[in-house]
Amino acid sequence: MDWAEKYRPQRLQDVVGNAAAVRQIYEWARDWSREKKPLILYGKPGIGKTSCAHALANDMNWEVVELNASDQRTKQALERVAGSSSTTGSLSGASHKLILLDEADNLHGQADRGGARAIVEIIAASQQPIILIANDYYALSKDLKAATEPVQFRALQARSIVPRLRHICAAEGVTCDPAALDEIAGRAGGDMRAAVNMLYAAAIGKERLEVDDVQTSTKDQRSTIFELVGGVLAGRRDDANLLRMAMEVEDTPDTIEQWLEGNLGHMPDFASRARGYACLSRADEYIGRTYRRQYYTLWRYASAIMLIGVADAAGGHGVHGRIMPPARWRKMGASKRQKAVRTGLTRKLSEMTHIPENALREDFFTAISILVEQDPEGYVRGFNLDADELNLFIHDKARATKIVKDVAKEEKAKEKKASGKGRKTKENDPPEDPGEKQQDLPPGQATLF
Ligand SMILES: Nc1ncnc2c1ncn2[C@@H]1O[C@H](COP(=O)(O)OP(=O)(O)OP(=O)(O)O)[C@@H](O)[C@H]1O
Numbered sequence: 001m002d003w004a005e006k007y008r009p010q011r012l013q014d015v016v017g018n019a020a021a022v023r024q025i026y027e028w029a030r031d032w033s034r035e036k037k038p039l040i041l042y043g044k045p046g047i048g049k050t051s052c053a054h055a056l057a058n059d060m061n062w063e064v065v066e067l068n069a070s071d072q073r074t075k076q077a078l079e080r081v082a083g084s085s086s087t088t089g090s091l092s093g094a095s096h097k098l099i100l101l102d103e104a105d106n107l108h109g110q111a112d113r114g115g116a117r118a119i120v121e122i123i124a125a126s127q128q129p130i131i132l133i134a135n136d137y138y139a140l141s142k143d144l145k146a147a148t149e150p151v152q153f154r155a156l157q158a159r160s161i162v163p164r165l166r167h168i169c170a171a172e173g174v175t176c177d178p179a180a181l182d183e184i185a186g187r188a189g190g191d192m193r194a195a196v197n198m199l200y201a202a203a204i205g206k207e208r209l210e211v212d213d214v215q216t217s218t219k220d221q222r223s224t225i226f227e228l229v230g231g232v233l234a235g236r237r238d239d240a241n242l243l244r245m246a247m248e249v250e251d252t253p254d255t256i257e258q259w260l261e262g263n264l265g266h267m268p269d270f271a272s273r274a275r276g277y278a279c280l281s282r283a284d285e286y287i288g289r290t291y292r293r294q295y296y297t298l299w300r301y302a303s304a305i306m307l308i309g310v311a312d313a314a315g316g317h318g319v320h321g322r323i324m325p326p327a328r329w330r331k332m333g334a335s336k337r338q339k340a341v342r343t344g345l346t347r348k349l350s351e352m353t354h355i356p357e358n359a360l361r362e363d364f365f366t367a368i369s370i371l372v373e374q375d376p377e378g379y380v381r382g383f384n385l386d387a388d389e390l391n392l393f394i395h396d397k398a399r400a401t402k403i404v405k406d407v408a409k410e411e412k413a414k415e416k417k418a419s420g421k422g423r424k425t426k427e428n429d430p431p432e433d434p435g436e437k438q439q440d441l442p443p444g445q446a447t448l449f
Contacts (some may be wrong), residue, residue: 003200004193005286007168008092012055015048016164016192017156024151025052029060029129032096038123038130039145040104042137043153046193052153053100053131062129068133069103075119080234082126097128099245104132109339112257120144138339138361158182165199165303170211176209183214201250225249229259229323232307233266235314242307254287259309262326272313279309341388352383375398 009015012022014328016350021041028039057064059121065081081099101123107116123130124147132148135138162178162185169176184202188195202213228245231238246256267273283306297301351355355364372379372393380390380403391400 002197003172004166004196007164007171007196009048009051010058011057012052012059015052015055017047017154017160018052018426021151021153022052025131026059028149029056029062032129032237034127036129037147038132039151040132040134040137040140040148041151042105042134044191045135046191048154048192049133049154050100050102053098055131056131057098060096060098062096064098064100065101066102069105069119075122076103078119078122078126079318082122082130082247085223099126099128099130101130103133103134105136107141107144116141117143120147120248123147136339136374138342139240144427150396156192158185158188159191161185161188161190161192161195166194168196168199169203172203173208174203174206176203177211180209180211180214183211183317187214188352190236190426225251225256225259226323228256228307229263232260232311233263233314233323235311235316237335239311242311243303246303253283253290253299256303256326257283257287257306258326260306262328263323264310266323272315275313276310279313280306282306282309307430336391338388342392343390345385345392348389376403377407380404381411 009382012026015022025039025041027324041052043049054064056062060091065077067077078099078101081097102425107119120141120143123144125130132144135144137150137152162181165181165184169181180202181199184195186199188198198214199399200207203209211385228249229244231242231245246253249256251259257280264273264276264280267276283302286298286302286305290296290302346357346360349360349368353360360368371389376390376394379385383389385404387397387401387404390404391397394400
């Protein structure tokens with residue numbers, strides 16, 4: 001068993017960080033009644049949302065029924081469990097069944113919108129406690145948000161991750177250089193699962209862990225996936241070697257498939273690319289079957305079909321250009337970045353206007369967008385917006401960049417003029433625009449309207 005699973009917290013007291021969220025969850029469960037709204041735990045991956053829900057059930061002696069929101073069968077399963085108030089079916093004599101609905105931000109994976117709405121209705125009327133889990137709170141439908149109580153999980157700080165890694169090392173009998181643990185915790189970016197996986201990759205089979213082990217293990221993994229994709233596309237047809245490399249890389253066949261697909265553009269012509277896609281598509285069927293049947297032997301077939309098949313299609317033409325991570329990952333990264341800009345902007349506007357972040361996000365954003373569209377320069381000055389922030393309102397990156405640049409230029413020119421000639425007399429001053437007025441307000445007193 002990998003260490004992330006082996007060291008999943010069993011009790012709420014074992015969960016690292018997010019103390020306020022853990023307390024909120026415990027208090028919700030302590031005197032749970034049917035009137036209480038289901039909880040929705042949200043935050044980035046690998047920070048303890050699922051673990052917390054399981055640990056809670058353990059602490060409360062509740063049974064857990066785990067469902068996946070994007071599964072078509074979820075509605076029937078929910079109806080069955082959430083609609084029943086009896087616990088007589090419980091072998092363990094548990095007082096409640098905790099329904100855990102993962103990927104709640106993917107409810108639209110349901111066949112139709114009606115299906116998703118029906119699920120929200122069942123959730124709202126549930127006779128059993130429900131915890132939903134999501135990465136992106138803003139991707140949830142309004143109805144789902146209204147029917148649930150949010151619990152935010154934040155990324156963990158490196159200094160909270162280190163003691164957990166130290167605990168795992170001690171339990172595994174590995175002595176560790178503290179600098180190695182700092183290095184892992186720093187690289188994990190607040191994701192405990194990533195940190196534990198990195199520790200596993202660097203320390204497995206060792207008695208002592210040094211900083212160099214961490215650096216080498218992370219470096220090896222990256223270079224190997226590049227080597228593997230490069231080897232396949234170079235089409236040198238060393239089949240055994242390709243399969244060995246695929247076993248060595250940390251990535252699972254579905255990730256390798258995405259890498260190959262993202263780099264098929266290196267193949268020389270349409271015909272060979274088409275053959276490459278056909279192999280990937282066939283391999284994808286095996287990957288799907290692997291997960292559906294939970295029969296991991298099928299992975300081997302998927303690997304063989306995609307690696308040997310694509311190498312054969314590439315026909316030994318070699319790679320022209322650089323092997324890159326799949327473009328769709330870059331797009332996902334960009335949307336993550338946009339989310340960060342939106343969160344930062346909401347916080348900033350909230351501090352400046354004293355309007356709660358929730359209200360700004362839910363009720364005011366459209367209205368503000370209309371106002372900003374009418375006087376972008378004024379709002380750039382008044383709220384010190386950068387190009388990314390302005391773009392969120394006007395949806396035109398090039399125009400946003402130009403406006404922000406022009407305003408900065410204007411401000412600089414004004415400053416220069418003021419320091420060179422001193423202030424003009426009041427009568428000669430040009431009329432102020434609304435943006436200037438807002439800028440003159442003391443911090444925290446800006447107005448939107
Ligand atoms: N706060 C934490 N305390 C202790 N261990 C943690 C914590 N968060 C994550 N882990 C470790 O990472 C693994 C994965 O965590 P978990 O499944 O709870 O993450 P998650 O936030 O639900 O992620 P996802 O959104 O991907 O489902 C756990 O098995 C555990 O080993």
